[in-house]
Amino acid sequence: MTRPVSLTTRLTLLFILVSSSVLLGLAWVLHAAVERHFLEMDRGLLESKIEVLERLVKRPPQTGEIVALEEAVEAMFRSDPQLKILVETADGRAILAPSESLFPRERLRERADGAQSNLLSWWKDGSRYRALVKSVQPELPGLDPLIVAAAINIDHHERFLVRYGHTLSVFIPFAAILSGFLGWRAARRGLVPLRLIQERAASVTASQLSQRLPEEAVPRELTGLAHELNCMLDRLEEAFRRLSNFSSDLAHEMRTPVSNLLTQTQVALSRARTQREYQETLASSAEELDRLSRMIADMLFLAKADNGLSLPSVEELVLDEEVADLFDFYDALAEEEGVTLSAAGSAVIHGNRLMLRRAFSNLLSNALRHADEGGHVLVRIIEHPSMATVTVENTGEPLAPEELSRIFERFYRAEGARTRPRGATGGLGLGLAITRAIVRAHGGDITASSEAGVTRFLVTLPREPAQHSGVPRA
Numbered sequence: 001m002t003r004p005v006s007l008t009t010r011l012t013l014l015f016i017l018v019s020s021s022v023l024l025g026l027a028w029v030l031h032a033a034v035e036r037h038f039l040e041m042d043r044g045l046l047e048s049k050i051e052v053l054e055r056l057v058k059r060p061p062q063t064g065e066i067v068a069l070e071e072a073v074e075a076m077f078r079s080d081p082q083l084k085i086l087v088e089t090a091d092g093r094a095i096l097a098p099s100e101s102l103f104p105r106e107r108l109r110e111r112a113d114g115a116q117s118n119l120l121s122w123w124k125d126g127s128r129y130r131a132l133v134k135s136v137q138p139e140l141p142g143l144d145p146l147i148v149a150a151a152i153n154i155d156h157h158e159r160f161l162v163r164y165g166h167t168l169s170v171f172i173p174f175a176a177i178l179s180g181f182l183g184w185r186a187a188r189r190g191l192v193p194l195r196l197i198q199e200r201a202a203s204v205t206a207s208q209l210s211q212r213l214p215e216e217a218v219p220r221e222l223t224g225l226a227h228e229l230n231c232m233l234d235r236l237e238e239a240f241r242r243l244s245n246f247s248s249d250l251a252h253e254m255r256t257p258v259s260n261l262l263t264q265t266q267v268a269l270s271r272a273r274t275q276r277e278y279q280e281t282l283a284s285s286a287e288e289l290d291r292l293s294r295m296i297a298d299m300l301f302l303a304k305a306d307n308g309l310s311l312p313s314v315e316e317l318v319l320d321e322e323v324a325d326l327f328d329f330y331d332a333l334a335e336e337e338g339v340t341l342s343a344a345g346s347a348v349i350h351g352n353r354l355m356l357r358r359a360f361s362n363l364l365s366n367a368l369r370h371a372d373e374g375g376h377v378l379v380r381i382i383e384h385p386s387m388a389t390v391t392v393e394n395t396g397e398p399l400a401p402e403e404l405s406r407i408f409e410r411f412y413r414a415e416g417a418r419t420r421p422r423g424a425t426g427g428l429g430l431g432l433a434i435t436r437a438i439v440r441a442h443g444g445d446i447t448a449s450s451e452a453g454v455t456r457f458l459v460t461l462p463r464e465p466a467q468h469s470g471v472p473r474a
Contacts, residue, residue, distance in 0.1 A: 015182070019180075023176070086148070087146055131151035197225070200214070213226040215230065264281050325357075334377070339374070341377050342379070347382065356438065359435040366457075367455075375395035386464075390461070393454050393455065399448075408448070439459055444461040
């Protein structure tokens with residue numbers, strides 16, 4: 001794969017292109033202006049000569065005498081040897097033509113149109129001429145209209161324009177190269193803030209994630225980039241912090257069952273045991289292994305959620321019926337704890353039955369675990385046009401704000417949660433994290449609040465979730 005051209009090179013080439021375009025455009029404008037100026041100069045000079053020639057032709061010094069007209073014209077223009085004169089009739093008969101062979105007479109007759117003066121140019125014997133031609137009606141009776149023309153050599157104009165073009169052909173490439181060099185210097189200097197960002201970014205390591213880019217020290221155009229990079233570093237730092245905490249919590253949670261298994265096994269092997277003692281040891285080991293198995297299964301589920309959890313299947317669900325089925329499962333536990341279960345409302349949504357049952361089961365298990373003795377657990381269902389809300393609330397000791405802010409974190413358990421480990425997750429601290437992952441996979445959200453002795457979880461679910469809804473990364 002070809003490596004892209006550097007920004008410095010791009011900017012340098014852009015400087016050269018822009019400056020060359022501007023210089024070429026300016027040179028073209030100046031060339032046109034100079035040429036126009038020469039044209040107007042020649043027109044002014046020739047018009048003054050044509051006016052004099054026109055007066056002589058209209059009223060010659062001695063009426064009717066062509067010889068007298070020739071002498072008068074020659075006397076008038078003898079002082080300007082560069083000026084060429086031609087006077088002829090409309091049918092091409094020359095009356096005054098000291099330089100007859102110089103003029104393109106056919107073109108003169110084509111351009112002569114009465115009162116208007118027409119300018120034309122031509123090449124002759126390697127020289128360039130410019131002439132003004134006009135049709136004049138003599139005031140003497142019996143004479144046909146005459147064509148009068150005055151021409152001058154404009155080689156000096158052509159030489160100037162050629163020298164001008166040669167000068168530009170040398171100056172423009174030199175100016176383009178100079179502008180490219182200056183553009184390179186400017187680009188290098190202008191990209192210093194980017195190199196500063198690069199150096200600061202290079203100093204960020206896993207052990208120094210607190211480093212941030214100086215947003216106030218970069219130009220306004222790069223402030224957005226620096227800000228977004230800082231936001232990315234914030235997310236990375238938070239992700240590293242959570243990963244570190246998660247690893248620590250995971251090691252802590254796995255240490256207990258592994259330690260129990262090791263201790264039980266060592267004790268069992270320390271001396272000969274009866275068959276019943278071995279059975280009790282194996283049963284205890286099976287409980288610890290079941291705890292490890294559920295922990296691993298839950299961690300795999302959350303790992304899938306981190307990478308975009310999709311719904312395996314979607315079907316129509318009547319939420320009040322699903323809650324009633326869960327109540328049948330938890331009735332015995334609620335009765336044992338002296339907690340009353342009740343539900344209100346109804347709603348129909350589309351979702352994955354097993355996943356949503358697991359989510360609501362986790363919420364009910366959590367509510368029963370934290371409800372005070374003789375308390376009450378209420379599930380309230382409300383149907384809206386495009387969504388449904390399910391509120392699970394329990395009476396009991398309220399949660400502190402710092403506990404609410406971490407309630408959905410993995411392995412986090414509020415105070416007192418370790419005293420009665422029951423329910424689907426066995427008090428691992430993963431139930432609410434799994435619940436949030438399931439709700440988000442359905443395109444919904446879950447929030448928690450606790451006040452006035454009531455802890456409340458509010459679940460919002462769309463009635464028609466996308467088939468491939470994913471869970472955003474934490």
